[in-house]
Amino acid sequence: xxxxxxLDPAIATRLKRxxxxxxxxxxxxxxxxDVLMVGWMDDEALHRTLTTGRxxxxxxxxxxxxxxxxxxxxxxxxxxxxxDCDGDTLLVLVDQSGPACHTGERTCFDADRLL
Amino acid sequence: xxxxxxLDPAIATRLKRxxxxxxxxxxxxxxxxDVLMVGWMDDEALHRTLTTGRxxxxxxxxxxxxxxxxxxxxxxxxxxxxxDCDGDTLLVLVDQSGPACHTGERTCFDADRLL
Numbered sequence: 001x002x003x004x005x006x007l008d009p010a011i012a013t014r015l016k017r018x019x020x021x022x023x024x025x026x027x028x029x030x031x032x033x034d035v036l037m038v039g040w041m042d043d044e045a046l047h048r049t050l051t052t053g054r055x056x057x058x059x060x061x062x063x064x065x066x067x068x069x070x071x072x073x074x075x076x077x078x079x080x081x082x083x084d085c086d087g088d089t090l091l092v093l094v095d096q097s098g099p100a101c102h103t104g105e106r107t108c109f110d111a112d113r114l115l
Numbered sequence: 116x117x118x119x120x121x122l123d124p125a126i127a128t129r130l131k132r133x134x135x136x137x138x139x140x141x142x143x144x145x146x147x148x149d150v151l152m153v154g155w156m157d158d159e160a161l162h163r164t165l166t167t168g169r170x171x172x173x174x175x176x177x178x179x180x181x182x183x184x185x186x187x188x189x190x191x192x193x194x195x196x197x198x199d200c201d202g203d204t205l206l207v208l209v210d211q212s213g214p215a216c217h218t219g220e221r222t223c224f225d226a227d228r229l230l
Contacts, residue, residue, distance in 0.1 A: 011229055024139045024204075026150055033148035035141055038204040050230050081230040084223040085216050089139075089153040091224040101200050108199040109206040114126055115165050115196040 005043035008050075012043055016088040022058060025049075025090040027068075027100070029107075030079045036100035037108040039068075041090060046081075053078045055094055074098035120158035123165075127158055131203040137173060140164075140205040142183075142215070144222075145194045151215035152223040154183075156205060161196075168193045170209055189213035 005012070017023055022040045029036055039057035041049065045065060048056040055068040055076035069075030080093035101108040120127070132138055137155045144151055154172035156164065160180055163171040170183040170191035184190030195208035216223040 014227070019134075024153060026141050026153060028150055035143055035150060035206050038139060038141060038199065046229075078230065080228065082224040083227040083229055084153065085218050085220070085226060086223070087227075089223070090229075091150050103200050105200070108201070108204070109197040111200060112129070112198040112202075113195065114161075114198055114205075115193065 005047050006051075007043040007047040011046070011050075011083075014083060014087045015043065015046070016086060017042070018088075020060070022060070023088055023090055025055075025057065025092050027055060027076065027092045027094055027096075029096050029100075030093040031095070034107050035109060036076075036094070036096055036106075046090065049078055049092065050081060055092060068100075069097065072098070072102065074100065076100075120162050121166075122158040122162040126161070126165075126198075129198060129202045130158065130161070131201060132157070133203075135175070137175070138203055138205055140170075140172065140207050142170060142191065142207045142209055142211075144211050144215075145208040146210070149222050150224060151191075151209070151211055151221075161205065164193055164207065165196060170207060183215075184212065187213070187217065189215065191215075 021042045025041045027036045076094040082091040136157045140156045142151045190212045191209040197206040
């Protein structure tokens with residue numbers, strides 16, 4: 001995960017990563033404004049997201065990169081990427097094609113309401 | 116942080132925490148649908164959020180609980196809390212009073228657009 005990344009150094013210096021070199025990336029639907037999911041990005045995943053326009057994440061469980069929709073076809077066309085005031089969280093605005101959740105739900109937050 | 120928490124055991128068993136016992140909590144404005152900020156919660160912060168209706172977080176830098184608006188007056192009245200499909204991220208829908216960001220911006224994602 002700590003490979004040399006091609007991420008723009010001007011961005012890389014503003015990123016505050018956790019101990020694993022990751023930041024959470026909140027993915028929001030640009031149309032419905034629903035929060036769809038949260039993924040994790042290292043420098044390389046962010047670089048790929050910014051340059052390919054496809055939501056690209058680091059899987060903490062599988063320890064590999066994954067592109068949203070690569071297997072399901074439910075792709076995320078990236079419209080906007082923002083870094084928060086502390087530099088430790090990303091907000092990614094996307095055009096989501098089909099359900100965002102691997103369970104088939106529209107969002108990953110649809111199924112379990114605590115309050 | 117690993118104190119015994121009063122969090123409902125039925126919820127606690129569904130939570131998948133990171134190595135520090137935390138999950139990210141995405142805070143969204145229930146009216147504007149803006150993503151306002153991302154904070155971190157352990158079991159106790161979630162318990163307090165659910166039972167007091169005030170957004171309560173764990174500060175990773177200060178290693179203490181904090182209640183949104185406690186010093187700024189810019190409180191978050193919690194309307195809804197959802198757990199994601201993996202049990203490792205929370206979505207908190209709030210009525211935000213005033214700017215959500217400590218910099219005075221409306222959201223923590225207003226200032227730094229990468230794409």
